[in-house]
Amino acid sequence: AAQDKVKVGVFPVASTLPYFVALDRGFFKETNIEVETIRLIGGPPNVAAMISNQIDAAAVLVTIEGMNANLKKPGVAMYISLNSQNKTYQMEQFVVRKGFEAKTLKDLKGAKIMSAPGPANVTMAKAALAAAGLKEGDYTIDQLDMGQHVNAMVAGTFDAGYTLEPNASTMRKMGVATTLEAGVIAHYVLGNPEADAYVGGGALTSEFIKTRPDVAKRFTAAWAKAVDFINKNPKEARQHLLKNTFTPPDVVDTVPMIKYVMAKDLTAKDKQVYQKFIDFSVTTGTLPEKIDVTKYLQTF
Amino acid sequence: MLETPAGPPGGTPAPERAHVTIRGLSKRFNNVVIYDKFDFDIPRGTLISVFGPNGCGKSTLINMIAGLIPVDEGEILFDGKKLSEIKFGYVFQNYREALFPWLRAIDNIEYPLKVMQVPNVERRARSEKLIANLGVKIDLKRYPYEMSGGQQQLVSIMRALIVEPEILFLDEPFSALDYEMTLFMREQLQRVFQETGTTTVLVSHDLEEAVYLADRVLLLSRHPALVADYVRYDDARPRTDATLSEPEFIRVKAHCLDVFQREVRKG
Amino acid sequence: MLETPAGPPGGTPAPERAHVTIRGLSKRFNNVVIYDKFDFDIPRGTLISVFGPNGCGKSTLINMIAGLIPVDEGEILFDGKKLSEIKFGYVFQNYREALFPWLRAIDNIEYPLKVMQVPNVERRARSEKLIANLGVKIDLKRYPYEMSGGQQQLVSIMRALIVEPEILFLDEPFSALDYEMTLFMREQLQRVFQETGTTTVLVSHDLEEAVYLADRVLLLSRHPALVADYVRYDDARPRTDATLSEPEFIRVKAHCLDVFQREVRKG
Amino acid sequence: MKRFDPLLPIIGVVGLIVIWSFAVWGQVVDPVLLPSPTKTFWALWKGMNGGALGFDFLKTVQRTAISILIAAAIALPLGIVLGSSERLYRSVEFVIDFFRSTPASAMFPLFLVLFGVGDKTKISVAAFGAMLVILFNVAYGVMNARKTRLLAAKVMGASRLRVLTDVMLLESLPQTFIGLRNGVSLALVIIVVAEMFIGSTDGLGHRVFEAQQLFEMPDMYAAIFAAGALGYGFNLLFLLVERRFVHWSGK
Amino acid sequence: MKRFDPLLPIIGVVGLIVIWSFAVWGQVVDPVLLPSPTKTFWALWKGMNGGALGFDFLKTVQRTAISILIAAAIALPLGIVLGSSERLYRSVEFVIDFFRSTPASAMFPLFLVLFGVGDKTKISVAAFGAMLVILFNVAYGVMNARKTRLLAAKVMGASRLRVLTDVMLLESLPQTFIGLRNGVSLALVIIVVAEMFIGSTDGLGHRVFEAQQLFEMPDMYAAIFAAGALGYGFNLLFLLVERRFVHWSGK
Ligand SMILES: Nc1ncnc2c1ncn2[C@@H]1O[C@H](COP(=O)(O)OP(=O)(O)OP(=O)(O)O)[C@@H](O)[C@H]1O
Numbered sequence A: 001a002a003q004d005k006v007k008v009g010v011f012p013v014a015s016t017l018p019y020f021v022a023l024d025r026g027f028f029k030e031t032n033i034e035v036e037t038i039r040l041i042g043g044p045p046n047v048a049a050m051i052s053n054q055i056d057a058a059a060v061l062v063t064i065e066g067m068n069a070n071l072k073k074p075g076v077a078m079y080i081s082l083n084s085q086n087k088t089y090q091m092e093q094f095v096v097r098k099g100f101e102a103k104t105l106k107d108l109k110g111a112k113i114m115s116a117p118g119p120a121n122v123t124m125a126k127a128a129l130a131a132a133g134l135k136e137g138d139y140t141i142d143q144l145d146m147g148q149h150v151n152a153m154v155a156g157t158f159d160a161g162y163t164l165e166p167n168a169s170t171m172r173k174m175g176v177a178t179t180l181e182a183g184v185i186a187h188y189v190l191g192n193p194e195a196d197a198y199v200g201g202g203a204l205t206s207e208f209i210k211t212r213p214d215v216a217k218r219f220t221a222a223w224a225k226a227v228d229f230i231n232k233n234p235k236e237a238r239q240h241l242l243k244n245t246f247t248p249p250d251v252v253d254t255v256p257m258i259k260y261v262m263a264k265d266l267t268a269k270d271k272q273v274y275q276k277f278i279d280f281s282v283t284t285g286t287l288p289e290k291i292d293v294t295k296y297l298q299t300f
Numbered sequence B, C: 001m002l003e004t005p006a007g008p009p010g011g012t013p014a015p016e017r018a019h020v021t022i023r024g025l026s027k028r029f030n031n032v033v034i035y036d037k038f039d040f041d042i043p044r045g046t047l048i049s050v051f052g053p054n055g056c057g058k059s060t061l062i063n064m065i066a067g068l069i070p071v072d073e074g075e076i077l078f079d080g081k082k083l084s085e086i087k088f089g090y091v092f093q094n095y096r097e098a099l100f101p102w103l104r105a106i107d108n109i110e111y112p113l114k115v116m117q118v119p120n121v122e123r124r125a126r127s128e129k130l131i132a133n134l135g136v137k138i139d140l141k142r143y144p145y146e147m148s149g150g151q152q153q154l155v156s157i158m159r160a161l162i163v164e165p166e167i168l169f170l171d172e173p174f175s176a177l178d179y180e181m182t183l184f185m186r187e188q189l190q191r192v193f194q195e196t197g198t199t200t201v202l203v204s205h206d207l208e209e210a211v212y213l214a215d216r217v218l219l220l221s222r223h224p225a226l227v228a229d230y231v232r233y234d235d236a237r238p239r240t241d242a243t244l245s246e247p248e249f250i251r252v253k254a255h256c257l258d259v260f261q262r263e264v265r266k267g
Numbered sequence D, E: 001m002k003r004f005d006p007l008l009p010i011i012g013v014v015g016l017i018v019i020w021s022f023a024v025w026g027q028v029v030d031p032v033l034l035p036s037p038t039k040t041f042w043a044l045w046k047g048m049n050g051g052a053l054g055f056d057f058l059k060t061v062q063r064t065a066i067s068i069l070i071a072a073a074i075a076l077p078l079g080i081v082l083g084s085s086e087r088l089y090r091s092v093e094f095v096i097d098f099f100r101s102t103p104a105s106a107m108f109p110l111f112l113v114l115f116g117v118g119d120k121t122k123i124s125v126a127a128f129g130a131m132l133v134i135l136f137n138v139a140y141g142v143m144n145a146r147k148t149r150l151l152a153a154k155v156m157g158a159s160r161l162r163v164l165t166d167v168m169l170l171e172s173l174p175q176t177f178i179g180l181r182n183g184v185s186l187a188l189v190i191i192v193v194a195e196m197f198i199g200s201t202d203g204l205g206h207r208v209f210e211a212q213q214l215f216e217m218p219d220m221y222a223a224i225f226a227a228g229a230l231g232y233g234f235n236l237l238f239l240l241v242e243r244r245f246v247h248w249s250g251k
């Protein structure tokens, strides 16, 4: 029988790992699904494609963006899994340039700081700096396209940066910067460096779930199998990054991994933490209004 | 007005039916009045020479008749026809700029036929006939900008003659031609006019030429252009070298010169 | 060669020192030979008229002398000076395109003075003198494209006359002027030449004009251009209307016409 | 009829809005992705009247104006000189066409390193891009200039420099204005893109990017509309200057 | 000397490389950020000879070619028609200048929705951008055409359509080629940017993006160089066609 086709928007970054594992290891095929990889860089194109049903799923979608889309058109982004990042599962972090003396965030007083782009990231960086006792004006912060982060550090344009993996690993590897603090969101928003910050996840469109529930279910099953595989064999799993994402070969073994959890495996407490993260974005104005995140978790 | 006895008997002669009727024509350029309530008729089948000082409005007049520049006031009628229905032949005073530099000379000449959707073969045939008729020896495979001034003007004249236009405008058409060629083209024009009887308006600064070719000479005065005189010259065609020494010719020419000089010195 | 007794005694007359010396000049356009090893001298302080059929290479010749188009072979010498040191006056055959449309007529006329860095006040003074001299009545505040063909040509002539050029080239300079203006400009040219003795080359298709103004008439034949004849006409200046009926004038003119017609009919 | 000519551009605006309204009304595109003109203009109005958009607009105007001034100051003389010798132009044509064809955004890293993150980078990338376009047009204008006029000036004894300034410059003016109008649009595009992708806290690009991230589509289209209208404004400015100075074109 | 004219562009290439070498040699920029020409050309050579770059290059060529064809097919007739009536052009000028001044990248989401996620979007955005530029130039070429020739055709009884195709089209050709050359560069830039920012699995933009993410600077500059050279190639193609057909310019 012909395989069921699923179009997936793919932003080739480390957090897309479950998709690549499922694809490369044939988990989709096993469930009689043929995926079509549609490369879309960043949130806006993915959301636009989901709203207009050009794709059935997004391999990774930042939760703030997903919720924002859900506010505009409820059910556009139904999360089947979430990615958590914190001090252990490193993703977002503050780095400092080699030669700039800083031990804690407090020491960034007077520093020129770059930030990952977008209001969500900038707000987060500012919140962290505020929590460390720095007022606006104590530092300058400029947002910068992710592609420019390593360049800017190498050139010494900035003293410090709020950046993401794998850029941070590349900087460390090149010896131009060191990590000052990772797990910023967990620490300053959720109040505990080891808390789970559910910043992104894999999502399906309601349209897909409604019109082809059976296919969506099988897709989710394959996804779950991949997540399981990653959690059990991180070393093997990370090799998938090499081929599929922009992770340089010399950092692939050291680049930190994040944690993947299927929606069905989230505990009540996990959901509370997730809600807290999203609520924070509402208070900072990144999200225009309150939203119940559990409504947009999809289990089968 | 000079009346010659050569006109056919019975009142107004037959070819006198107006082909172009100009009534109350006014034209200004930035407040300089060129024409003010100008009335004039061009009879069908006549050759009118226009003679007048530089800048009096000769080019402007034929441009307005051909519909190339708008009139400010007044009307120009074509014996019941609409402007758009009339096929003009036109040799521009600035013949250089009026040729198409992207077409070879021969294609420039044939272009009006192309506009009339004459098939390719016939176009070629007609242009070859014209070339043979005029005894043109220059290489017409060249582009206009590869030709001398006189050659360009010749091409321009050929382009006007290849169709049988209903009205032919010639704005100083021989100004760049050499001595021999000028004489020759005059004869050609005379022949064409005799054969076809096309209503023709010729602007020329050569009074001999103007009178020699004309049925009537329109003498214009300087701004605003007025009809200083409208002189008849009715000698039978073909006119020849001998014509130039006939007393009637000399008289008409002298009269025209008189009027012209009086007008010029007035301004 | 026509020798007239009017030349000063003592062998070669004084003004005969060559101002422009052309040796072995060759010029081809796409394999058509226009000049082939052409030799020619323009004596200092003389007025040479060039007369020849359309397309024989008159414009090409003066363009090459003025350094506007490259020669294929041969050399053009200026009595020891370099081309770049010489100030030319030039009326182009296509006077329309040679005027600057972004300048008003008056500024076009004064432009050569600006090039020579003549101060503003003097520029104005000289142009006013020239205008008064020529009795020009047209409005020179207009742009060239707002003028009639003859007016543009007049502006072009004035632009050439306002400087005292070392060599003056006039390529059919009166072709668009009206009858009166042509006569008047001829006289002006004669006067300027008499006063300044500027070496002048005049291209004209009007044989009467060519002879009337010339010290010598260069008759060119068709491709490759050869000197068909180089006719002397030494009548004293100022020449007047009466000159036109003097037997010597009539003889020279007739001779030139003969040569010209023989050459044309040969081709 | 001539009296109404200044109103002609309105037709274009109205046409655009009508098509836009039809697209929204006919649901050609999901309303979330393409808001209605009313919503957008409301956002535009709010933004321009006391909102942040007005400030961002002025910032972008300022950056674009500076960059086009720099670009013109370099490109006009250089273009005339290059255009005056076809062989000279051919020898640098590779470089000009090369850089015209590389996305300015790919050049950001280099400019970033050279000029830092501030306004300098944005302005210099935009000036660079616009400079190339103006240069290209001016040089072509000079190369296609009517030869007779150059010869006329030459024969009157005008020096090479004089011919450049008195004839070539003026002959190339119609083409130069086309270059300037192309250039200012490009500069604006680059400024907006730079504001989007290299750190900026203000400017229309910043506003577009932020609105895009927050899915505030009316805000985003309001900012885009402001950018487009600004582009038209700059173009109109050049058009009026051209009308004033280049009276002879086509004659 | 004329014999060596085809070699003139080499001067530009060499000049570029010399400046580049000096910048690297003088450490104006950190060598990690700006690799030496040798390293870059080695990367280019490897990439083009069996490496992925060759394939990406062809993909970009193909997309650019399609988009410029579409753009020209729309812009040429439309430009002539619009240019033939100044009042008509003025009435749509707003829309043209508007869209010329909005960054194509801001339009990506809209085009994504209209044309889907595949190549169609990239090609249509590029075609749209190039179309506006060509349209603008063609219309201007027609508007600035010498009036005498139009009148000559008119008086010979040529219909409005004939005048358009036989005179205006040809009169505007020099300007049209400038438009085409501007347009093809712009199309290439938009294609590369789209490949970078909408996402693509091939094409030079993809290669630049990937090299940038992997911080392989020689690879990145090799891809940029390939894009620039491609732009020059397209320009050269149009230049040769122009030389072949437009023999009369300036005469
Ligand atoms: N576009 C224009 N703008 C302003 N004035 C103009 C324009 N065209 C012509 N004129 C003026 O109108 C008058 C008539 O011009 P026209 O060309 O008809 O003269 P003409 O009789 O043909 O002269 P010529 O014998 O010199 O060719 C002239 O005085 C001229 O200066």
Ligand SMILES: Nc1ncnc2c1ncn2[C@@H]1O[C@H](COP(=O)(O)OP(=O)(O)OP(=O)(O)O)[C@@H](O)[C@H]1O
Residues within 6 Å of the ligand: B145, B146, B147, B148, B149, B150, B151, B176, B178, C029, C030, C034, C052, C053, C054, C055, C056, C057, C058, C059, C060, C061, C093
């Ligand atoms: N650019 C060119 N390319 C090819 N042939 C040319 C070019 N310019 C002139 N010719 C040819 O060279 C010859 C001489 O031209 P030139 O303009 O010197 O003639 P002329 O004697 O001035 O004629 P006229 O009296 O018609 O002005 C002509 O046969 C012309 O066709």
Ligand SMILES: [Mg+2]
Residues within 6 Å of the ligand: B058, B059, B060, B093, B171, C148, C149, C150
């Ligand atoms: Mg006239």
Ligand SMILES: [Mg+2]
Residues within 6 Å of the ligand: B148, B149, B150, C058, C059, C060, C093, C171
């Ligand atoms: Mg000539």
